[in-house]
Amino acid sequence: MIRLQRVTKRFAGGTEALHNVSLRVDAGALAFVTGPSGAGKSTLLRLIARLERPTRGRILVNGQDLETLPRRDVPGFRRGIGLVFQDHRLLLDRPVHANVALPLEILGFRRTEARKRVRASLDKVGLLQKENASPQTLSAGEQQRVGIARAIVHRPALLLADEPTGNLDPALSREIMELFLDFNRVGMTALIASHDLELIAALGRPMLHLENGRLEARQQPPAGKPA
Numbered sequence: 251m252i253r254l255q256r257v258t259k260r261f262a263g264g265t266e267a268l269h270n271v272s273l274r275v276d277a278g279a280l281a282f283v284t285g286p287s288g289a290g291k292s293t294l295l296r297l298i299a300r301l302e303r304p305t306r307g308r309i310l311v312n313g314q315d316l317e318t319l320p321r322r323d324v325p326g327f328r329r330g331i332g333l334v335f336q337d338h339r340l341l342l343d344r345p346v347h348a349n350v351a352l353p354l355e356i357l358g359f360r361r362t363e364a365r366k367r368v369r370a371s372l373d374k375v376g377l378l379q380k381e382n383a384s385p386q387t388l389s390a391g392e393q394q395r396v397g398i399a400r401a402i403v404h405r406p407a408l409l410l411a412d413e414p415t416g417n418l419d420p421a422l423s424r425e426i427m428e429l430f431l432d433f434n435r436v437g438m439t440a441l442i443a444s445h446d447l448e449l450i451a452a453l454g455r456p457m458l459h460l461e462n463g464r465l466e467a468r469q470q471p472p473a474g475k476p477a
């Protein structure tokens with residue numbers, strides 16, 4: 251699903267956010283990207299979503315080489331991806347359902363189909379009963395779940411999440427990770443950046459560890475934990 255071959259990303263100004271990174275995430279897998287702040291996790295996800303371009307190296311997503319992806323095909327490519335951020339950036343003047351419907355509006359979905367999908371998406375994150383609420387009245391964990399509902403409403407094959415539990419307490423963080431595991435069980439591939447090693451080690455999924463833009467040897471799930 252995702253392949254990086256010797257990818258380096260140097261920003262204008264000289265910062266090398268990623269250095270010679272090669273990795274592979276198979277279709278149907280759920281993997282974590284770990285590493286301290288500044289290690290290059292966001293940059294990695296942004297390259298995979300083609301929000302940034304590599305300085306060197308090759309990136310393939312779903313068999314598509316991003317280097318040769320024609321500009322006109324970028325929107326179609328992005329439609330296959332769901333993005334979750336730490337800061338979910340909900341529109342506070344619109345109810346929950348309208349926030350979740352945004353990607354479908356942009357994609358030109360008919361209203362009846364959009365409404366159906368929005369409800370299905372909110373149901374998946376356990377927030378159907380809050381569809382008419384204002385985001386301001388929701389807890390931090392609920393707001394993050396609205397952001398996740400919005401990220402999956404167009405049913406992407408690949409979910410990229412950047413520190414999705416960054417602002418949440420341990421119990422809520424665990425709930426959010428469980429949601430991603432649920433999505434993965436029904437076939438969504440996921441790559442999740444997190445510095446919360448304690449939480450993700452307990453989940454027993456592959457971890458890709460970045461330090462200073464370099465990928466360290468792939469860590470296996472700790473012995474005795476379910477894979």
Ligand code: ADP
Nearest residue numbers: 261265266267286287288289290291292293294
């Ligand atoms: P992480 O997500 O692990 O915290 P980032 O990918 O955000 O790391 O950042 C990696 C490095 O690249 C940092 O040194 C950061 O300051 C730098 N960086 C990230 N984005 C940019 C940018 N747009 N311009 C210049 N430097 C950047």
